[in-house]
Amino acid sequence: MIIDCHGHYTTAPKALQDYRDAQIAGLKDPSHIPAKGSVKISDDQIRESLENAQLKLQRERGTDVTIFSPRASAMGHHIGDATTSRHWTEHCNDLIHRVCALYPKNFVGVCQLPQTPREPLANCIEELERCVNELGFIGCNLNPDPSGGHWTAPPLTDKSWYPFYEKMVELDVPAMVHVSASCNANFHTTGSHYINADTTAFMQFLTSDLFKDFPALRFIIPHGGGAVPYHWGRYRGLAQDMKRPPLTDLIRRNIFFDTCVYHMPGIDLLLKIVPVDNILFGSEMVGAVRGIDPETGDYFDDTKKYLDQARGLSADDKRKIFEGNARKVYPRLKL
Amino acid sequence: MIIDCHGHYTTAPKALQDYRDAQIAGLKDPSHIPAKGSVKISDDQIRESLENAQLKLQRERGTDVTIFSPRASAMGHHIGDATTSRHWTEHCNDLIHRVCALYPKNFVGVCQLPQTPREPLANCIEELERCVNELGFIGCNLNPDPSGGHWTAPPLTDKSWYPFYEKMVELDVPAMVHVSASCNANFHTTGSHYINADTTAFMQFLTSDLFKDFPALRFIIPHGGGAVPYHWGRYRGLAQDMKRPPLTDLIRRNIFFDTCVYHMPGIDLLLKIVPVDNILFGSEMVGAVRGIDPETGDYFDDTKKYLDQARGLSADDKRKIFEGNARKVYPRLKL
Numbered sequence: 117m118i119i120d121c122h123g124h125y126t127t128a129p130k131a132l133q134d135y136r137d138a139q140i141a142g143l144k145d146p147s148h149i150p151a152k153g154s155v156k157i158s159d160d161q162i163r164e165s166l167e168n169a170q171l172k173l174q175r176e177r178g179t180d181v182t183i184f185s186p187r188a189s190a191m192g193h194h195i196g197d198a199t200t201s202r203h204w205t206e207h208c209n210d211l212i213h214r215v216c217a218l219y220p221k222n223f224v225g226v227c228q229l230p231q232t233p234r235e236p237l238a239n240c241i242e243e244l245e246r247c248v249n250e251l252g253f254i255g256c257n258l259n260p261d262p263s264g265g266h267w268t269a270p271p272l273t274d275k276s277w278y279p280f281y282e283k284m285v286e287l288d289v290p291a292m293v294h295v296s297a298s299c300n301a302n303f304h305t306t307g308s309h310y311i312n313a314d315t316t317a318f319m320q321f322l323t324s325d326l327f328k329d330f331p332a333l334r335f336i337i338p339h340g341g342g343a344v345p346y347h348w349g350r351y352r353g354l355a356q357d358m359k360r361p362p363l364t365d366l367i368r369r370n371i372f373f374d375t376c377v378y379h380m381p382g383i384d385l386l387l388k389i390v391p392v393d394n395i396l397f398g399s400e401m402v403g404a405v406r407g408i409d410p411e412t413g414d415y416f417d418d419t420k421k422y423l424d425q426a427r428g429l430s431a432d433d434k435r436k437i438f439e440g441n442a443r444k445v446y447p448r449l450k451l
Numbered sequence: 452m453i454i455d456c457h458g459h460y461t462t463a464p465k466a467l468q469d470y471r472d473a474q475i476a477g478l479k480d481p482s483h484i485p486a487k488g489s490v491k492i493s494d495d496q497i498r499e500s501l502e503n504a505q506l507k508l509q510r511e512r513g514t515d516v517t518i519f520s521p522r523a524s525a526m527g528h529h530i531g532d533a534t535t536s537r538h539w540t541e542h543c544n545d546l547i548h549r550v551c552a553l554y555p556k557n558f559v560g561v562c563q564l565p566q567t568p569r570e571p572l573a574n575c576i577e578e579l580e581r582c583v584n585e586l587g588f589i590g591c592n593l594n595p596d597p598s599g600g601h602w603t604a605p606p607l608t609d610k611s612w613y614p615f616y617e618k619m620v621e622l623d624v625p626a627m628v629h630v631s632a633s634c635n636a637n638f639h640t641t642g643s644h645y646i647n648a649d650t651t652a653f654m655q656f657l658t659s660d661l662f663k664d665f666p667a668l669r670f671i672i673p674h675g676g677g678a679v680p681y682h683w684g685r686y687r688g689l690a691q692d693m694k695r696p697p698l699t700d701l702i703r704r705n706i707f708f709d710t711c712v713y714h715m716p717g718i719d720l721l722l723k724i725v726p727v728d729n730i731l732f733g734s735e736m737v738g739a740v741r742g743i744d745p746e747t748g749d750y751f752d753d754t755k756k757y758l759d760q761a762r763g764l765s766a767d768d769k770r771k772i773f774e775g776n777a778r779k780v781y782p783r784l785k786l
Contacts, residue, residue, distance in 0.1 A: 118638060219565040267638070301606075302655070303654075304655075304689075306685075307657065308650050312651065312678075319638075319639040321645075342678055343678030345681060346675070346712065347712060347713070348714055349713030350642075352744070353742055354641065354739065356742045377685070378685045378687075379683055380690055381720055382720070384720075407688055407692050416684055416688035
């Protein structure tokens with residue numbers, strides 16, 4: 117079985133965005149009283165949104181199941197307040213649940229969290245419990261910067277996140293570290309903000325004893341770990357200078373990288389540098405890069421192709437990356 | 452000749468930091484009237500600070516000349532105001548000038564700029580002219596985030612930077628894109644803030660027509676280009692989706708990466724991905740990582756060793772990376 121650990125519902129029916137637009141418009145009207153309201157989408161509309169996108173690509177590429185979450189760039193935790201974020205998040209997660217119910221062999225849910233810049237964890241524990249216990253989700257996306265590029269929240273290693281981590285450990289679910297859209301003109305959302313957040317989170321983990329406090333806490337750092345594998349020597353050297361544990365010890369049971377790196381030399385580096393037990397197959401499909409690479413004739417984000425072509429990867433290694441590691445990191449995955 | 456394009460005076464005599472400490476202390480005293488004051492350092496103290504550090508390492512590693520600038524993490528543009536930054540910057544640059552005068556065969560100067568978050572360019576043109584025309588400097592370090600990790604300035608492609616770029620072109624000097632210390636707890640200075648800034652700047656350039664407006668403007672993106680070579684497929688794909696020029700066209704005459712990547716697989720990737728004409732030898736020595744790699748027995752930042760060991764690099768390619776490209780990018784280098 118081939119498990120893609122990183123897929124977002126980027127193709128959701130238009131009614132979802134209409135809801136969000138109306139919600140945001142309401143924020144500008146002082147007389148408006150926020151209400152959760154409803155998102156009217158039929159099962160057929162859901163099917164239509166997936167059949168010619170994620171499902172078609174699964175079939176074409178030969179992958180089996182996608183660990184599926186709401187569109188990351190649309191989480192928009194910086195918009196409105198905790199109530200705004202809770203209403204929006206519940207709708208987004210409910211829609212993922214409907215996708216998983218319609219296609220139980222193709223999708224397993226991971227939830228967005230109702231984060232908000234000033235109280236990043238308000239409502240998050242409750243929503244995580246709802247999604248895991250009631251909707252059958254197997255993980256969450258945790259945004260290290262709910263301000264959307266202003267980086268006003270404390271680092272992921274700050275004690276203020278600990279109650280949430282306790283719940284993650286109790287439920288035995290991991291988090292993918294994933295920011296949302298940037299509202300800072302310095303950062304392009306998918307070109308720099310995403311990658312920077314990955315690098316930032318890794319360095320936060322490197323400089324902290326978080327995993328001493330939570331030995332069972334697990335994070336997936338997406339997009340191949342940001343800049344980390346390319347600068348592995350820098351991080352090994354910094355860890356050594358700071359008398360921190362070797363990187364392989366740091367990550368062993370707690371930090372995992374996906375394979376969302378869109379060219380063969382990048383994948384080769386990832387496979388060479390990061391222990392095979394810490395790599396999970398992911399494609400970010402349908403995601404940041406949608407075109408076909410003129411150099412190969414294949415989709416940039418068809419990361420299965422790179423793994424199939426990778427030299428020196430044993431059949432056992434491939435099974436780990438495609439399936440075994442995901443089952444370890446997401447033990448609630450029962451397919 | 453082997454030219455190291457990236458060295459900072461991280462070993463400056465203690466009197467420099469004493470000056471800075473007093474300057475910062477003065478900021479807290481409302482009755483204090485800022486004055487430039489002086490930094491008392493003898494020629495012998497300068498010699499001593501270099502003989503057992505940068506000069507020793509130049510000799511040991513077999514490099515000839517270092518393009519040398521003030522300590523990047525100490526630029527601290529977020530501290531105080533434009534006057535604070537001007538006084539501090541002038542002293543730092545004057546000290547680099549003294550280094551270059553004492554060791555004219557070993558060091559060539561690149562200046563710090565007196566940036567400040569609210570008026571990032573106040574005084575910068577004047578200081579650039581002083582350093583280039585009066586002190587013989589050949590380039591500058593431009594901080595894309597003078598706020599120190601809050602990213603409050605406009606992107607490097609914003610028109611507000613244009614007067615400075617006009618002066619750079621007029622003087623025919625390049626800028627290295629280099630942030631200073633992070634005062635945001637999310638970002639480790641050398642582990643994530645530096646690398647993120649590199650990635651961020653590249654994506655700003657990718658999405659703008661800056662080099663149409665300034666065909667002769669040249670930037671060095673340090674630390675091997677941040678995450679960019681590792682994610683080259685992502686950037687190629689994003690450029691294609693956005694109908695931007697191919698990356699090799701984007702960078703050809705305007706963007707250059709140094710070799711501050713501290714392990715062989717990272718250097719191999721850089722050399723494989725980035726056109727050889729756009730790579731400049733750099734070591735960041737004495738810099739972010741000071742230890743010896745137990746896997747090789749060599750200093751992590753002895754990047755010349757990696758280049759000497761790189762397979763498939765012709766003698767001509769090596770000459771470009773070690774010398775030729777630096778002479779093109781820094782035409783005022785006359786050694």
